[in-house]
Amino acid sequence: MMSDTSLTRDEVIRCSRYLPSFPKLITEILTTLDDHESNLRVLVRCVTLEPMISARILAFANTAAMRGRMGSDVCNVNTAISLIGVNRVRHIVLMSCMDAFMSSAAQASVPVSFWQHSVAVGVSSVELAMYVTMPVITSAALVAGLLHDIGQLWLYRFKAEDMRICQHQAVEHKRGADDVERDYHGVDHCTIGAWLAENWGLPRDVVAAIAGHHQPEESSDITLVSLVHVAEVLSNALDLGNCPENRVTTLCRSACDKLGLVWNDEIRPLFGRIEARSRHTNQFFMIGNH
Amino acid sequence: MVLGSSVNITQDGYLSLCFPAGLMLTDESLNQLHAHQAEFIDIEQTDTRRDEQIAVDMALAAHRVLQIFAGADLNDPTMASLFNQALCYRCA
Numbered sequence: 001m002m003s004d005t006s007l008t009r010d011e012v013i014r015c016s017r018y019l020p021s022f023p024k025l026i027t028e029i030l031t032t033l034d035d036h037e038s039n040l041r042v043l044v045r046c047v048t049l050e051p052m053i054s055a056r057i058l059a060f061a062n063t064a065a066m067r068g069r070m071g072s073d074v075c076n077v078n079t080a081i082s083l084i085g086v087n088r089v090r091h092i093v094l095m096s097c098m099d100a101f102m103s104s105a106a107q108a109s110v111p112v113s114f115w116q117h118s119v120a121v122g123v124s125s126v127e128l129a130m131y132v133t134m135p136v137i138t139s140a141a142l143v144a145g146l147l148h149d150i151g152q153l154w155l156y157r158f159k160a161e162d163m164r165i166c167q168h169q170a171v172e173h174k175r176g177a178d179d180v181e182r183d184y185h186g187v188d189h190c191t192i193g194a195w196l197a198e199n200w201g202l203p204r205d206v207v208a209a210i211a212g213h214h215q216p217e218e219s220s221d222i223t224l225v226s227l228v229h230v231a232e233v234l235s236n237a238l239d240l241g242n243c244p245e246n247r248v249t250t251l252c253r254s255a256c257d258k259l260g261l262v263w264n265d266e267i268r269p270l271f272g273r274i275e276a277r278s279r280h281t282n283q284f285f286m287i288g289n290h
Numbered sequence: 291m292v293l294g295s296s297v298n299i300t301q302d303g304y305l306s307l308c309f310p311a312g313l314m315l316t317d318e319s320l321n322q323l324h325a326h327q328a329e330f331i332d333i334e335q336t337d338t339r340r341d342e343q344i345a346v347d348m349a350l351a352a353h354r355v356l357q358i359f360a361g362a363d364l365n366d367p368t369m370a371s372l373f374n375q376a377l378c379y380r381c382a
Contacts, residue, residue: 174361233372236358237358237359237372237373237376238376238379239354239355239358246358247358247359247360247361248358248359248361248362248369248372248373249361249362250362251362251366251368251369251372253366253368256368262371263368263371263372263374263375264371264375265375265378267375268375268378268379268382271375271376271379272330272332272379273329273330276329276330277329
């Protein structure tokens with residue numbers, strides 16, 4: 001089975017102009033991570049100018065846990081930031097920007113489980129980044145995890161009928177979705193996603209992680225690729241994202257070795273953290289209520 | 291110190307506090323946990339379900355894990371280890 005013509009990078013980028021603009025803030029945050037002061041300036045500007053993000057940060061600071069420390073409600077953004085920490089503020093800003101972008105980019109053809117799965121893989125990537133011994137920037141892990149299937153969103157939006165056929169074929173013949181997509185479009189959602197991410201100016205590691213999350217052995221020198229691959233496998237293995245189609249078919253051994261992961265009894269607390277945080281994040285952002 | 295004797299284990303950047311069985315978590319002790327940015331509390335409690343219900347619930351959980359891994363090659367040692375851990379986690 002094959003459509004008349006293979007998808008090209010030009011066509012993907014041309015169509016993507018009908019999507020809402022990708023939030024430049026995400027690129028700005030990721031590209032200034034090495035410069036703490038610049039990064040903080042970007043965050044403060046965003047929190048000051050975006051009422052929705054300010055509200056989310058205040059809401060987070062005002063959870064029962066944070067109230068316990070202060071003894072009264074937190075209603076000042078600066079106090080909230082000092083309470084919950086810059087790293088957590090950065091993650092809330094990134095999640096909020098992605099939430100807004102995905103909500104406006106998605107249409108009726110995109111199932112709610114798509115975003116829930118993306119959040120689960122984003123959360124799983126962050127938890128894995130904190131768990132493994134080699135250094136991985138958690139903000140990059142979060143964005144790569146959230147965006148790993150962005151190529152599917154493009155397909156849902158611009159090739160909805162083809163996407164439906166591919167998914168049906170994948171289930172019926174027990175094949176990987178990416179495998180069927182390559183037969184049908186000449187490229188899979190990983191390549192489409194990487195083209196988009198590159199066009200949006202995202203860092204090289206994030207682009208590579210989106211491109212290689214199903215075949216990490218081809219980018220074995222980049223830790224983030226292995227990390228997002230394992231994060232997606234874990235989110236499916238733990239049945240996260242409220243998705244009946246969750247399946248584990250492949251797990252790259254070299255990716256596990258690269259991350260130093262050993263699947264013994266000591267890994268189970270990590271499962272618990274990933275599951276709890278994934279549920280909490282989906283509730284916090286009220287996924288599916290758009 | 292409200293929390294009483296505790297065992298502190300720092301691993302992978304996490305500080306785990308193990309409290310003695312029966313410890314009462316007061317507002318003050320919760321505030322201490324909040325001050326350390328505690329995020330998760332695992333509470334061990336007696337399973338009040340009947341044995342038959344436990345068996346049914348475990349069978350359902352195991353069935354779902356088997357369904358998720360139906361297309362996986364469980365002869366591969368890495369995959370088999372992940373499968374076993376997922377099964378244990380769900381059926382614990």
